[in-house]
Amino acid sequence: MIQTSNFWLLLFSTVLIYWFLPLKFRAGFLALASYAYLASIEPVAVTVLIAWILVFFYVTPHAMTEKQPTRLIVPALILAILGYLFYYKYFPILVGLFPTLEFLKSPIVPLGISYFTFKLIHYAVEVVRGNITDRSLSRFFCYIFLYPIFTAGPIERFDHFLANREDSWQRQSMVEGATRIVYGLIKLFVIGKLFIAQLLQPWVTGGSVLTPLDLISHLTSLQTHEVWGYLALTFLYAYIEFSAYSDIAIGASRLYGFRIMENFNFPILASNIGEFWKRWHMTLVGWIQRYIYLPTIGLTRSPYAAVYSTFLTMGLWHGATSNWILWGAYHATGVSIFLTWGRIKRSRGWHTVLGNSWKYVGVPFTFAFVTGSYAFSATSGYGGWTGLRVFAKLLGYNLGLNPLH
Known part of the structure; x- marks a missing residue:
């Protein structure tokens, strides 16, 4: 989205109008501007989202009574929005297995469906928990539709969105926002697309820019170190690109006075896989920890069951393919081994012997472990x-070709 001229035209034309408007009209104006921009890209699905917003906004508060029937409201809403997500994002996979269902397949996945699904679920759960009491429809529309973060996050929390907004124009916020946007553009185009993709990758992979198809086609002839190099650069590029989009989204939101949640904290410097997942896509990890990990560990009393459910959910969030399931299982296994190692160290007192000086030794090993997951993603x-x-x-x-073929 940020590579279109309309994004930048909307950004620079609406910021001034936004701050000149009276406070009570700003959220509605930004919501309407965001809707108009998103509808210009995908009008039907974005308009359908209005219905989902209205349903969640008006129906969810009725689940706060103690009557048994009303306690089913939020689970019903969550199942409904997850069914909507499943139909568009995962049902096509089933259609591939059962061609007779082809007539039910939708050709277009709604714009930003994973992100707004998680935001709506968050809203419903936190309203029932009593953590969200704001009943402004315009602010809720603005929260869901906010166009800088609509398709690539961060996955903002509504309570954080409300608590970290400014009611008056601040010069410092303008400087911070513009600086963050420039920082993101440099990361994306100079470091990512030019240095890593065009200069560094050919040097690592023997003089050519490889695509995933090239990697697969020439896998047996490539040297092991070349595959390692390709996947390491793929990991680096994914980090630079995704974090750059987050920088631009956070910076653009800052121009409107919103301090959006951070998404990355130099994960390539993590000294272990546990620390990596505290630094990488932090808003997604935080959402899944809150709504998948903690309920699972409360239900099963098993941190390992919680870890596997967490990463399998995260893998399916990225895509309903066997690759992403393997990716989730790979990371879940790594985190489970790390948890077990931590227990062993604590039980034997090794953590006091080893100290913190050894943590830097783990940085390259953690980088290598995460690189290995890109074999699947x-x-x-x-x-x-x-x-x-x-x-x-x-x-x-x-390994040979798929034995099932």
């Missing part, structure tokens, strides 16, 4: 067996 369009083949190549093995 970088090949997400080519099937889980292909991901396993690439991962085996990282270990120096050549």
Whole structure:
């Protein structure tokens, strides 16, 4: 979205109008401007979202009574919006398995569906918990539709959105927002697209810019270190690109006086996989920890069940493919091993012996472990067996073609 001229035209034309308007009209104006921009990209799905917003806004408060029937309101709303997400994002996978269902398939996935689904679920749950009491429809519309963060996050919390907004123009906020946007553009175009993609990758992979298809097609002939290099750069590029989009989204929102939640905190410097997941896509991790991890651990009393449910959910959030399921299982296994190691260290007192000086040794190992997960995510369009083949190549093995074919 940020690579279109309309995004920048909207940003620079509405910021001035926004601050000249009386306070009571600003949220409604920004919501309307965001809707108009998003509707110009995908009018039907974005308009349907209005219905979802109205349903969640007006129906959710009725679940706060103690009557048994009303306690089913929020679960029903959550199942409904998850069904909407499933139909567009995951049902096409089933259609591929059962061609007779082809007539039910929708050709277009609604814009930003994963992000607004999680935001609506967050709103419903927190209203019932009593953590959200604001009943302004214009602010709720603004929260859901806010165009800088609509498609790529961060996954803002409504309570944070309300508590971290400014009611008057602040010069410092303008400077911070503009600086953050410039920072994001430099990361995206100079570091990401120019340095990593065009200069560094050919040097690492033997003189050519590889695509995932090139990697798969020449997998047996590539050297192990070349595959490691390709996936490491894929990881780096994904981080630079995604964090750059977050920078621009946070900076653009800052121009309107909103201090949006941070999404990255230099995850490539993490010294262990646990710390990595406290630094990477922090708003998604925070959402899943709040609504998947904690309920699961409360239900099962097993941190390992909670970890696996967390990462499988995270994998499915990215895509309903065997690659993303393997990706989730890979990270869940890594975090589970890390948790077990932590328990062993504490029980034997090794954490006091090893101290903090050893944590920096873990940085390259953590980087390598995360790089390994890109064997699955970088090949997400080519099937889980292909991901396993690439991962085996990282270990120096050549697996054959899918034995099922």
